[in-house]
Amino acid sequence: MPSSQPLVLTELADSTRAAAEAFIAAGTAANTVRSYQSALTYWSAWLRLRYRRSLGDGALPPEVAVQFIVDHLARPDTSGNWTHLLPPAVDAALVEAKIKGKPGPLSFSTVSHRLAVLAKWHRLRNWDNPSEAPAVKTLLREARKAQARQGVSVRKKTAVVxxxxxxxxxxxxxxxxxxxxxxxxxxxxxxxxxxxxxxxxxxxxxxxxxxxxxxxxxxxxxxxxxxxxxxxxxxxxxxxxxxxxxxxxxxxxxxxxxxxxxxxxxxxxxxxxxxxxxxxxxxxxxxxxxxxxxxxxxxxxxxxxxxxxxxxxxxxxxxxxxxxxxxxxxxxxxxxxxxxxxASQLLSSTPLDAVPPGERTAAAPHTAQEC
Incomplete structure (x- = not known):
């Protein structure tokens, strides 16, 4: 059951400071360290609310990583709506503590990044990596396919050509x-x-x-x-x-x-x-x-x-x-x-209005009815 105790930001900062120091000692770029610390702060808060445990208590089992995925990735239900399993009370507590920006699911890229940070955190401590478990990798792969089939795509910034x-x-x-x-x-x-x-x-x-x-x-x-x-x-x-x-x-x-x-x-x-x-x-x-x-x-x-x-x-x-x-x-x-x-300009090289109607038909044997 989710913990009813409020999150204390100073305690969360203490629980992730050692992780940030480990990444810095490993020679990670400063910007990357900040993103890692943000991810680990989220993991620390989520673990406390979901399991009443701290991030540094020991290696996390694959089942926890599976729960993290289904808690945060939206998926279509039988009624055509999108759902995720993060309890509303936990969601609200994360938002209230300013660990999470707004209620609701996270993007696939955010979930993937946080799993990758968790994996590195485990490797630095020579712990078994829950993100490498077959069940976790399969679930993440299938979740991405499910989102793609529903039209959810990774948004990229517009390129300045x-x-x-x-x-x-x-x-x-x-x-x-x-x-x-x-x-x-x-x-x-x-x-x-x-x-x-x-x-x-x-x-x-x-x-x-x-x-x-x-x-x-x-x-x-x-x-x-x-x-x-x-x-x-x-x-x-x-x-x-x-x-x-x-x-x-x-x-x-x-x-x-x-x-x-x-x-x-x-x-x-x-x-x-x-x-x-x-x-x-x-x-x-x-x-x-x-x-x-x-x-x-x-x-x-x-x-x-x-x-x-x-x-x-x-x-x-x-x-x-x-x-x-x-x-x-x-x-x-x-x-x-x-x-x-x-290959992307085939029509521009031969305008349709320059092709005799008979030849257009011959070049396109499949009619609309056949399709």
Whole structure:
């Protein structure tokens, strides 16, 4: 039975601090640590309410992971409605404690992420991993199929391909802010589809100028490369010129490359946050009148999509983006490649009104009645 005792946030923070410290000691990126800590805080709260136990009491059995899935993933019932098994009292307690944003089921990606964090938490302690149990893996796979059959799909951010990028850049005419935003958008996009954590992490000392139209910027530790080895990426043409303009209005010998602005266009010494990068992308898209679900990741996905569209070899794209997984990058790359493929433009190459009616019938032997 669910516990009736209220959740105490300070106690939950204490119960997950050790987990966060373990991830930090393992060399995990700071942004990832924050997402892990959020997931473990949720696990701690849910376990206390559902089972009256603490996260660190020992390895969790597969049955607990199964219960977590059916508690949080919605599934269609016999009446055509969607249901999940999380008791309303537990749901309300999680929301009241600000562990959960709103009542109701969680998305498949959120549940999958929290199971992955639980798996890593167990591996760090050399405990049996409940997420690897056949029953858990099968249930998760079938749950995804069930949601897909009901039209529930994973929503991706809108990719900034060339045309929306140009529209966003056209709005960057508002003084110092426009100069900064133009340089940021072009470096993030042309420089290999940089993540927002990489953008805000760039320092003045990471830049090396080759000529008036070419810069190199160095990446250190990133989400997919924690070796600490500096890898230089090129920045050329309009992107290099935009960077020149930003450095001219905001000269500095050290510190963050992209900094905050005060009213009146005065440049602060402090750098941007990842959330501010996302807001810049959304603001410029809104100013350009662009429809879509825009975010900082739109620049990364847009770079890959546009590269596929222009026929850039996949290996060169991955050298710029530093994707480690081909499967991760291929979805965007293939979508871009198909945009200009002849296979997607068969009708445009032979207009229907140019084909004699008799030939149209011969070329289409199946009639509507047969279908």
């Amino acid at each position: 060339l045309e929306p990028l140009q529209a966003m850049l056209a709005t960057c005419t508002d003084g110092v802010r426009g100069t900064r935003d133009r340089a940021l958008l072009l470096l993030a996009w042309s420089g290999g589809g940089r993540r927002r954590s990489e953008i805000v992490g760039l320092q003045i000392g990471d830049l090396r100028r080759l000529d008036a139209d070419t810069w190199l910027y160095a990446l250190g530790t990133t989400k997919t490369d924690s070796s600490g080895v500096r890898r230089e990426k090129p920045l050329q043409g309009p992107a290099a010129q935009a960077l020149n303009a930003w450095l001219a209005v905001a000269p500095a010998c050290e510190g963050p490359l992209f900094r905050r602005l005060y009213k009146g266009g005065r440049v602060a010494a402090s750098g941007l946050s990842g959330d501010q990068v996302a807001r810049i992308v959304k603001r410029r898209a809104a100013m350009a009148g662009l429809d879509g679900d825009w975010a900082a990741h739109s620049l990364r996905s847009g770079f890959v999509t546009e590269a596929g569209r222009q026929g850039v070899p996949l290996g060169e794209v991955m050298a710029m983006t530093e994707h480690r997984s081909v499967s991760t990058v291929m979805g965007y790359f293939q979508a871009g490649s198909l945009l200009d493929s002849q």
